[in-house]
Amino acid sequence: MVQGFKHAGDALFPSVKTYLDAPGYRLVSGGYRDLVLLTSSELFVLARSAKEDDQTLYSIRYAVPTPCSIPNVGRYWAGGSVDIGQAWIAYLHDGGSRGTLSFSDTGCHVSPISLPDAELPYARITPRGSDGELETDRLLLLVRSASRLLLVDPASSDEPKLLVEPADGLITGVGKLNVSLVLSNGQLLVFDEDWNYLTTFAEGVVALAQLGDAVYFEDKNGIQRATPTIRAGLPAMDVEVIAADGCYLAFPGAPRHWIGFFSPCGDQTLALYDESTQELTRPELRVDDPGSLILLPDPTATATPGLELDRVWAFFLRDIDYGYGRGTLVARSPDGNELVLGANAALERTTLDKGGEYGLALVDFDGATGSLVRWEPDGTITPLAANVLRSGTGQSFADVMIDWDGTAGTLAQVNGGEVYPVLERVPQRGFAYQDLHKRQALFSDYDGENGTLSIGELACAPGTTHCEREYYVPHAIARGVHHPSHAFLDDTADFLPGIGFLDEYDLEHGTGRFQYRNLELGFTSVVSEGVSDFVFAGNGMLYAVPYGEGAGIWLARAK
Numbered sequence: 001m002v003q004g005f006k007h008a009g010d011a012l013f014p015s016v017k018t019y020l021d022a023p024g025y026r027l028v029s030g031g032y033r034d035l036v037l038l039t040s041s042e043l044f045v046l047a048r049s050a051k052e053d054d055q056t057l058y059s060i061r062y063a064v065p066t067p068c069s070i071p072n073v074g075r076y077w078a079g080g081s082v083d084i085g086q087a088w089i090a091y092l093h094d095g096g097s098r099g100t101l102s103f104s105d106t107g108c109h110v111s112p113i114s115l116p117d118a119e120l121p122y123a124r125i126t127p128r129g130s131d132g133e134l135e136t137d138r139l140l141l142l143v144r145s146a147s148r149l150l151l152v153d154p155a156s157s158d159e160p161k162l163l164v165e166p167a168d169g170l171i172t173g174v175g176k177l178n179v180s181l182v183l184s185n186g187q188l189l190v191f192d193e194d195w196n197y198l199t200t201f202a203e204g205v206v207a208l209a210q211l212g213d214a215v216y217f218e219d220k221n222g223i224q225r226a227t228p229t230i231r232a233g234l235p236a237m238d239v240e241v242i243a244a245d246g247c248y249l250a251f252p253g254a255p256r257h258w259i260g261f262f263s264p265c266g267d268q269t270l271a272l273y274d275e276s277t278q279e280l281t282r283p284e285l286r287v288d289d290p291g292s293l294i295l296l297p298d299p300t301a302t303a304t305p306g307l308e309l310d311r312v313w314a315f316f317l318r319d320i321d322y323g324y325g326r327g328t329l330v331a332r333s334p335d336g337n338e339l340v341l342g343a344n345a346a347l348e349r350t351t352l353d354k355g356g357e358y359g360l361a362l363v364d365f366d367g368a369t370g371s372l373v374r375w376e377p378d379g380t381i382t383p384l385a386a387n388v389l390r391s392g393t394g395q396s397f398a399d400v401m402i403d404w405d406g407t408a409g410t411l412a413q414v415n416g417g418e419v420y421p422v423l424e425r426v427p428q429r430g431f432a433y434q435d436l437h438k439r440q441a442l443f444s445d446y447d448g449e450n451g452t453l454s455i456g457e458l459a460c461a462p463g464t465t466h467c468e469r470e471y472y473v474p475h476a477i478a479r480g481v482h483h484p485s486h487a488f489l490d491d492t493a494d495f496l497p498g499i500g501f502l503d504e505y506d507l508e509h510g511t512g513r514f515q516y517r518n519l520e521l522g523f524t525s526v527v528s529e530g531v532s533d534f535v536f537a538g539n540g541m542l543y544a545v546p547y548g549e550g551a552g553i554w555l556a557r558a559k
Contacts (some may be wrong), residue, residue, distance in 0.1 A: 020489075020496065020516060020541060022527040024556030027065040031546045032058060032553050033510070033532035040080035040087040043538065044106045045553060050532070050546030057091070059106045060553065062537070068108035074099075077120040080106075080139065088154045090121050090141060101143065103154035111154045118145035122170065125151065128194050142195070144170075149182060151195060163197075164189055175213040175228035177235050183208060188217065188226070192235050201226065201239055207249040211275070216259055218249040223261050223273075242273055243280065250290035252314075256297070258307060260290040272307040281307040285314060285332060292317040292327065292347055298334045300356040310334055315350045319343075326365050333377060341375050346390050358417045362388060369404050374417050384419045385412065395432050397461075397471045398422060408446040413471060415463030422462075422471045425451070427483055432456075432472075435488035439519060441499060442474045446483060453481040453501055455519065477517045478503060478524065485533065489516060489541060489558075496558045500527075500534055500541065514543055527556055 031050030038044040043062035048054075057073035060066070074094040080087025087106050092099045101118035103111035121141040129135050141152045143160070149167035150160040169183035178193040186205050190198040204220035214227045223246035227238045247265035252258060257275035262268045263282070270290060272281045287293050293316040297305035305311040311334055317327030321344070329345030332338050341350075342363030349362035349370075356377075362370040372385040385402040389409065393401055398411040402419065411423040411431070423431070423444050431443045440456035456472025478501055485502035489495060497520045502512030514531035517524045527534075527543065530550065534543035540557035 018496070018518060018521055019525065019559055020527055020556040021559045022525065022556045023550075024527075024540065024554050026550070026552040026554050027062075027542070028060055028067055029552040030067070031551050033544045033546045035533055035535045035542055035544050035553065036078065037535055037537055037542065038078050038080065038087050038106065039082070040106065041082055044087060045537075045542060046078060046089070047544065047553060050544075050551075055093075057089070059089070059104075059108055061106070065553070070104045070108050070110065075120065079121075079124050081136075086139075086155070088139060088141070090143070090154070092118075092120065101145065103152070105155070112157050113152060113154060113160065115143060115145035115150070115152070115160070117147075118143055121152075123172065125195060163191070163195060169208060171208065171210050171215060174210055174215055177228040177230070179228045179235060179237075181208075181215060181226075186219065188215075190235075190237055198235055199237060201237060209249070209251065211251060211254060211257060211259070214275070216249060216251075218247060218261070222246045223249055223259075223263070225275075243271060246271060248290050250293065252290065252293040253295040256295075256305075258295055260293055260295075262290060274307055279307070283307060283309045284336070285309060285316075287316045288318055288320055288327075292320055294347060294350060296352050298356060299352065299354050301334070313352055315341075315347065317345065317347050324365065324367055329361055329363065331359070331375065339375065339377075339379050341381065342371075342373060344370070346370060349390065353417070360384075360414060362390060365390060368406075372400060372402065372419065382417075384414070389428070391428075398432075401426070401428070404428075407448045413461055413463070413469065415461055415469060418463055420462040423474060427451075430484040433488070435490045435497075435499075437490070437497070439488070440472050441486070441488065442472060443481070443483060443486065444474060445479070449507065450480050450482050450503070450505060452476050453478045453486050453499070455499075478515065480504065482512050485512065487534075487536075489536060495536070502531060502534075506530075509547060511546065516541075528554065 032047035033050050034048040036046040045060040047058045049056050055072050057070045058067045072093045073091045076091035078089045089104045098119050101115040121143050123142040125140040126134050127140050143150050143152050147166035149164040152160040164182045164184045172180040180191045182189045188202040189200050202219045207218040214225050216225050222244040223242045225240050229238045243263040246261040246263040248262045250260045252260045259273045263271035296313045298311045301311035314332040320327040326344045328343050329341040341361045344365050345363045346365045352359040358374050358376050364371045369387045372388045374382045387404045389401040389404050399414045400412050401409040402412050403410045408425040410421045412419050412421050425446050426444050427446045433441050442454040442456045445452040454474035454476045458470050459473045460467035461469040461471045480503045481501045482505035489498045489500050498516045498518045500516040505512035511530045511532050513529050514527040530545050532544045532546050534541050540555050543554050
């Protein structure tokens with residue numbers, strides 16, 4: 001009998017949360033917007049004032065919502081953890097990327113430390129005590145200030161620890177030892193993962209990049225490779241000279257760990273180095289700049305591709321316009337023939353079909369868009385699409401953005417060497433994303449402010465015969481949705497299976513109607529009017545109402 005009642009109760013009151021208890025209750029009254037949830041040993045909400053030209057940042061303890069204020073906060077970084085028990089806010093006093101950097105805890109107690117000509121923190125570091133154990137109740141921030149790299153303890157009044165002066169460049173997390181390299185006065189200083197100094201090497205560095213577990217660099221002694229290792233029980237760096245007469249370090253085949261440079265430098269002879277075989281090759285190929293070269297294995301070759309280029313396609317630019325990163329695009333086939341693919345081309349958009357029958361290239365780039373063309377090994381060039389963005393889409397189901405008019409464009413796939421539109425009038429960013437259960441959100445019909453929010457259904461891609469590829473067919477759930485004011489409501493797997501959005505948007509006040517769509521039960525419900533933004537908050541959704549009688553920060557719990 002008890003078990004029977006339990007089953008009946010589950011049917012009436014399912015364990016999975018299905019709706020928001022709207023409008024919920026007001027945590028704090030007042031005009032706020034731009035909510036950010038910050039975690040330490042407890043939750044804090046950071047919010048801006050709704051008043052124009054008010055640079056105050058408010059910190060609100062979630063459990064006891066009494067706001068405190070930090071004045072004159074421009075761009076800021078905030079971070080903490082459960083172990084630390086406290087979170088910190090590092091902030092500049094305007095919207096720039098560099099300036100006077102100040103610090104405050106979530107109780108709005110401003111640190112006496114203030115750093116001139118500084119940037120926002122690069123990283124958060126947990127220090128070790130004298131016993132070698134991590135001091136999980138402390139937080140250090142890696143900051144560059146006045147060209148110095150510092151470790152700052154915002155909870156202390158002590159002077160920050162100086163690591164390097166000047167700090168001209170930084171690479172972190174190299175190799176399994178997780179060492180960091182700092183470029184300073186042409187030398188490379190090495191630190192372990194706790195930012196203890198290890199060693200210094202190199203002289204007159206002019207180029208530096210990480211590739212896998214190693215760092216390649218160019219200095220007065222040529223092209224070299226540095227690899228973290230253990231020597232006498234301590235972290236160290238193994239440095240190997242690859243070409244003492246090399247210059248113009250580049251990475252034309254980074255996925256295969258192929259590097260390129262001129263050697264001898266004075267003759268501008270192209271040299272290629274294979275990290276896996278440690279072989280140096282000087283192929284019969286003249287290029288203007290190794291940095292404007294891409295190497296792709298010939299997909300029709302049966303043997304392993306090598307840097308002699310007899311089983312490799314080479315793509316490179318001539319007459320390079322460094323201001324726009326474009327030039328005359330040339331393809332060199334594995335048999336040594338050269339094809340001119342187009343002028344004013346963007347090299348990085350050049351591709352080769354997996355069957356080797358054709359490739360794609362972006363030519364006639366004017367600084368904003370270009371033309372997508374298909375090229376074939378016999379030299380045939382076929383225009384495919386106009387007004388194509390140089391940047392990628394960031395989505396596996398879409399290859400290019402075509403017909404870009406400055407506001408919106410059309411997402412398209414390229415299948416079989418043909419272009420197929422899959423979603424029209426999308427913004428440049430935030431047009432596609434997934435929730436924890438791989439539901440696909442799509443945003444289209446964008447007019448510069450609002451558009452259509454849809455859920456995508458997988459289908460066989462156009463231009464395919466056996467469903468070799470898929471795309472998403474949009475099923476609209478709301479129109480007139482403000483962009484980018486939409487997001488899934490499932491930061492945890494057991495939260496509401498829905499998506500939230502603002503519509504009926506008031507541009508003057510920056511507010512709209514906050515609604516959510518339950519994707520399992522198929523209903524849409526209004527949470528509140530006059531909302532500026534919303535954010536997931538563990539057991540519910542926080543949202544801000546900046547104006548009117550209902551002004552404040554509200555919590556709508558999932559039920």
